Amino acid sequence: MTDHFTPDSAAQPDGPAPNDGRRSFIKQATGLLGLALAPPLVGQAERLTALSKKVAGVSEMKLKVNGTVRTIKAEPRTTLLDALRENLDLTGSKKGCDHGQCGACTVLVDGRRVNSCLTLAVMSQGKEITTVEGLAKGEELHPLQQAFIEHDGFQCGYCTPGQLMSGVACLKEGHAKTDGDVREWMSGNLCRCGAYPNIVAAIRQVEKSGFKS
Amino acid sequence: MNEPAFFETTAGPGVVGQPLNRVDGRDKVTGKAKYSAEYALPGLTYGVLKTSDIAKGRIKSIDTTAAAKEPGVLAIYTHLNLPKLAKTPNDPDGKKAIGAPMGFLPLTSDVIYYAGQPVALVVADTFERATHAATLLRVTYTAEQPIATYTDPKAQLFNPEKVQDGKADGYTRRGDARAAMASAPVKLTAVYTHAINHHNPMEPGSTTAVWEAPDRLTVYESTQGVTRTQKSLATMLGLPQDQVRVVTKYLGGGFGCKGSCWPHTVLTAQAAKGVGRPVKLVLTRRQQFTSMGHREDQTQTLMLGASQEGKLLSLIHEKTSTTSPWDNYAEANSKIINILYDCPTFESHYQLARGNVMTSTFTRAPGEAPGSFAIECLMDDLAYQLNIDPIEIRLRNYAEKDPSTGRPWSSKSLRQCYARGAELFGWSKRNPKAGATRNGRLLVGMGMATASYPVHNSQGMARVRLYADGHAVVQAGATDLGTGTYTVITQVAADSLGLPPEKIRFELGDTKLPTAPNSGGSVAAGTVSSSVYMAAQDVWQRLTKVAIQDPKSPLFKAKPEDVSVEKGRLQLTKNTAKGEDFMALMKRAGMDDVEGSGQGKYGAGYETGRPGNPAGPNNNTESTGEHSMHSFGAHFCEVQVDPDLGTVRVTRWVSVHGAGRILNAKTARSQIIGGSIFGIGAALMEATLRDPHYARYTNSDLGDYHIPVNADIPEMTVEFIDEHDPFINAMGVKGIGEISMVGVSAAVANAVFHATGKRVRDLPITPDKILGTKSV
Ligand code: FES
Ligand code: FES
Numbered sequence: 001m002t003d004h005f006t007p008d009s010a011a012q013p014d015g016p017a018p019n020d021g022r023r024s025f026i027k028q029a030t031g032l033l034g035l036a037l038a039p040p041l042v043g044q045a046e047r048l049t050a051l052s053k054k055v056a057g058v059s060e061m062k063l064k065v066n067g068t069v070r071t072i073k074a075e076p077r078t079t080l081l082d083a084l085r086e087n088l089d090l091t092g093s094k095k096g097c098d099h100g101q102c103g104a105c106t107v108l109v110d111g112r113r114v115n116s117c118l119t120l121a122v123m124s125q126g127k128e129i130t131t132v133e134g135l136a137k138g139e140e141l142h143p144l145q146q147a148f149i150e151h152d153g154f155q156c157g158y159c160t161p162g163q164l165m166s167g168v169a170c171l172k173e174g175h176a177k178t179d180g181d182v183r184e185w186m187s188g189n190l191c192r193c194g195a196y197p198n199i200v201a202a203i204r205q206v207e208k209s210g211f212k213s
Numbered sequence: 214m215n216e217p218a219f220f221e222t223t224a225g226p227g228v229v230g231q232p233l234n235r236v237d238g239r240d241k242v243t244g245k246a247k248y249s250a251e252y253a254l255p256g257l258t259y260g261v262l263k264t265s266d267i268a269k270g271r272i273k274s275i276d277t278t279a280a281a282k283e284p285g286v287l288a289i290y291t292h293l294n295l296p297k298l299a300k301t302p303n304d305p306d307g308k309k310a311i312g313a314p315m316g317f318l319p320l321t322s323d324v325i326y327y328a329g330q331p332v333a334l335v336v337a338d339t340f341e342r343a344t345h346a347a348t349l350l351r352v353t354y355t356a357e358q359p360i361a362t363y364t365d366p367k368a369q370l371f372n373p374e375k376v377q378d379g380k381a382d383g384y385t386r387r388g389d390a391r392a393a394m395a396s397a398p399v400k401l402t403a404v405y406t407h408a409i410n411h412h413n414p415m416e417p418g419s420t421t422a423v424w425e426a427p428d429r430l431t432v433y434e435s436t437q438g439v440t441r442t443q444k445s446l447a448t449m450l451g452l453p454q455d456q457v458r459v460v461t462k463y464l465g466g467g468f469g470c471k472g473s474c475w476p477h478t479v480l481t482a483q484a485a486k487g488v489g490r491p492v493k494l495v496l497t498r499r500q501q502f503t504s505m506g507h508r509e510d511q512t513q514t515l516m517l518g519a520s521q522e523g524k525l526l527s528l529i530h531e532k533t534s535t536t537s538p539w540d541n542y543a544e545a546n547s548k549i550i551n552i553l554y555d556c557p558t559f560e561s562h563y564q565l566a567r568g569n570v571m572t573s574t575f576t577r578a579p580g581e582a583p584g585s586f587a588i589e590c591l592m593d594d595l596a597y598q599l600n601i602d603p604i605e606i607r608l609r610n611y612a613e614k615d616p617s618t619g620r621p622w623s624s625k626s627l628r629q630c631y632a633r634g635a636e637l638f639g640w641s642k643r644n645p646k647a648g649a650t651r652n653g654r655l656l657v658g659m660g661m662a663t664a665s666y667p668v669h670n671s672q673g674m675a676r677v678r679l680y681a682d683g684h685a686v687v688q689a690g691a692t693d694l695g696t697g698t699y700t701v702i703t704q705v706a707a708d709s710l711g712l713p714p715e716k717i718r719f720e721l722g723d724t725k726l727p728t729a730p731n732s733g734g735s736v737a738a739g740t741v742s743s744s745v746y747m748a749a750q751d752v753w754q755r756l757t758k759v760a761i762q763d764p765k766s767p768l769f770k771a772k773p774e775d776v777s778v779e780k781g782r783l784q785l786t787k788n789t790a791k792g793e794d795f796m797a798l799m800k801r802a803g804m805d806d807v808e809g810s811g812q813g814k815y816g817a818g819y820e821t822g823r824p825g826n827p828a829g830p831n832n833n834t835e836s837t838g839e840h841s842m843h844s845f846g847a848h849f850c851e852v853q854v855d856p857d858l859g860t861v862r863v864t865r866w867v868s869v870h871g872a873g874r875i876l877n878a879k880t881a882r883s884q885i886i887g888g889s890i891f892g893i894g895a896a897l898m899e900a901t902l903r904d905p906h907y908a909r910y911t912n913s914d915l916g917d918y919h920i921p922v923n924a925d926i927p928e929m930t931v932e933f934i935d936e937h938d939p940f941i942n943a944m945g946v947k948g949i950g951e952i953s954m955v956g957v958s959a960a961v962a963n964a965v966f967h968a969t970g971k972r973v974r975d976l977p978i979t980p981d982k983i984l985g986t987k988s989v
Binding site for chain 1: 244696
């Protein structure tokens with residue numbers, strides 16, 4: 001997979017000030033929602049919905065999740081998150097807010113981390129979707145999954161799938177070179193149990209191990 | 214004490230205390246862990262609440278026509294057609310039977326008590342359809358002017374006889390605090406406010422209800438206590454308790470808000486009954502803010518009288534807060550103020566005002582968290598006033614016994630916590646002068662505070678089934694909030710049975726299992742570990758009986774009291790060479806498995822042998838034993854404050870606690886870190902704002918209700934003092950869920966004061982308050 005990280009990405013803060021990490025992230029996340037309604041992307045939405053027979057009501061959609069193409073029946077307004085959880089029974093991706101404010105629903109779409117609660121399923125057709133269920137290779141855990149276990153990077157585990165997907169992307173983006181970088185680039189994923197220091201340790205360990213995705 | 218103790222019976226080092234990785238870790242990192250809204254039941258339907266926009270008044274009309282016409286809509290329930298319940302909390306009898314804090318069930322009349330009160334529940338075949346249909350409901354109201362908080366001039370203040378669900382006194386008096394105050398050479402008075410805080414677990418409240426038969430219900434619920442929810446539901450639905458099954462295999466955090474059965478759960482069960490299909494209802498994040506309680510808005514006034522040497526003579530505490538129209542809920546802040554320091558006199562009062570709000574409820578360290586904020590900030594002020602080091606002032610007032618009862622502590626390692634914390638933190642390098650330490654243009658401050666949390670009286674059951682092949686299944690109807698219950702109980706079972714932890718499967722979170730108390734009030738680890746340990750002892754007693762009757766056993770004809778067990782081997786205590794492994798014994802006896810059960814007690818019930826409280830925490834019966842039972846600890850915080858912007862960054866953190874036996878060093882560290890972060894949130898950013906005119910929350914989402922993010926939190930250091938407490942339970946465990954956040958907001962505020970010379974007493978300490986406060 002190539003690095004799809006581009007300047008319009010939701011997760012890129014616009015300033016270096018560490019104090020502002022979360023605020024700017026949320027601003028940008030809100031910006032993303034705004035963007036989804038902006039003309040160029042409306043065009044894109046139409047292009048993608050054209051893959052379905054209808055633009056209203058239930059229709060068939062094909063989603064390629066963790067390497068497997070699966071067909072679901074859903075409405076254009078169905079989010080990718082609800083499609084995963086309710087239609088495909090892939091409940092690893094979590095719903096914490098449904099508003100792009102917590103990161104629990106983070107999945108990779110064509111290698112980039114996105115909030116699946118802010119993404120329509122119908123627009124995700126023809127893309128590579130990776131969820132937490134697709135991280136391990138069979139029985140063998142992804143190094144970040146293993147590192148989360150070793151470093152106790154969670155308590156309740158509800159934010160964990162989102163943290164893992166964000167963490168995998170963070171490593172790939174080259175944003176895990178320092179503890180400070182990780183803190184900054186992982187600040188779109190809330191953890192109410194407060195596992196942050198352990199999450200940082202887990203991601204940094206994988207970074208230092210020289211792991212290449 | 215009439216029960217054996219783990220201390221005496223485990224021989225040699227086992228896995229208890231070891232930093233074992235979580236046994237449920239793999240399920241959590243692969244997405245396999247099933248939370249309560251993740252059961253794909255056949256025929257599942259979706260429930261969505263419509264809630265009230267007004268905070269007070271009556272529903273005039275509900276037009277369901279448009280919503281009902283939507284495809285997929287199966288039913289719309291309002292107060293006009295909700296299937297009748299056997300009992301509701303809306304009358305005193307029902308309320309008593311169901312148990313607080315659900316003092317009111319909506320959809321029972323047209324009266325609106327609070328904004329966000331459910332007025333309808335839509336059920337449809339998909340989530341999208343139910344959500345959309347709910348937006349099509351047209352509800353009109355006759356609105357009245359609501360009361361938003363106790364500060365509203367129209368609010369009527371009253372002195373409740375009891376607070377915290379009737380579990381704490383509204384007025385407490387020890388000695389003549391007023392007279393002592395009047396004659397005290399040093400007097401300080403300060404007023405502290407605490408914003409409304411919401412628990413906001415990442416997993417919102419959710420219920421999936423399925424009627425297995427017309428009189429038998431299963432509920433997959435996000436709850437901290439399956440049994441308490443089962444009881445509440447059974448009472449309201451008019452079913453025998455055993456006809457309601459509640460399952461919570463994984464819980465996405467709780468922090469108190471999932472400690473009770475709330476209205477949406479009951480409404481979902483009724484809707485499922487009505488449509489004859491399983492119904493799943495997940496609160497939206499916005500609904501979460503008005504559905505499962507919160508920490509109430511409150512003002513505390515604390516007066517302190519002391520000698521010139523800094524010895525406390527008098528403490529007088531007053532708290533005023535908002536409660537709901539149907540409840541007298543206030544966190545009992547005064548409890549910790551009454552016990553933390555040696556002070557001969559004490560007085561406390563509570564005042565409440567009824568607001569048009571959803572009731573407040575237990576929030577992590579209920580009472581202890583805001584109470585410690587007041588006393589620990591004021592102790593800091595006393596230290597500065599008398600030019601005494603903040604740790605020294607606390608040592609001068611060190612309570613050698615519980616000042617509130619005069620009873621000795623079961624154990625207390627607070628001195629060691631101060632000393633070790635100071636050492637780890639580098640407290641001796643701190644310049645005592647406030648506002649005098651800088652890092653470039655940033656002001657650097659170091660503060661500390663004491664933590665304490667009681668051992669609440671509680672009890673629970675567990676079952677152990679040991680198989681002849683060396684595996685065991687261990688069961689208790691407890692819940693794991695993420696705190697590590699699955700893991701630590703596996704460790705306890707492993708050592709109690711002499712098996713490696715991978716041979717143990719611990720099952721929890723189901724009312725089909727032996728009853729355990731709510732996981733709350735820090736009772737879970739202490740109670741469940743003890744009950745599992747006791748159940749294991751039961752297994753060994755049974756096997757001992759078999760051995761001494763078996764002519765082929767080396768223990769044939771031995772006296773049961775002479776037999777002990779070490780690592781799965783039954784042997785003579787005085788001649789350990791004589792004995793055999795349980796597997797050999799069971800095989801010979803043709804036993805595939807053996808089952809034992811046990812009751813574990815925690816707190817005063819353990820010490821006195823009297824019954825504990827099966828419901829668990831917050832019943833304030835902790836002080837009935839010979840000893841007063843508390844954990845103690847100390848937090849140390851360094852902040853850097855931008856003098857121009859008023860922003861505060863926590864840059865270093867050290868917590869040291871004495872909390873009895875620590876069952877797992879790794880998960881315990883995580884729990885302390887997590888609690889400290891929860892407290893840092895309360896200290897620096899968390900506040901739900903209720904519009905004073907409309908009594909509606911203005912920031913009920915995670916974008917506007919700020920909780921700490923990764924970038925807000927530094928590396929943290931956590932240590933425990935090795936503590937052996939034989940009085941609290943068979944395992945010597947005190948529990949650490951709440952103490953981790955007690956004193957945290959004070960440690961932060963004290964560090965801010967040290968950095969800036971500004972004493973901010975209104976939480977959260979946001980930049981505007983720092984910029985708007987004068988240095989002393
Ligand atoms: S559920 Fe998508 S960001 Fe919270
Ligand atoms: S582990 Fe519970 S929210 Fe992060």
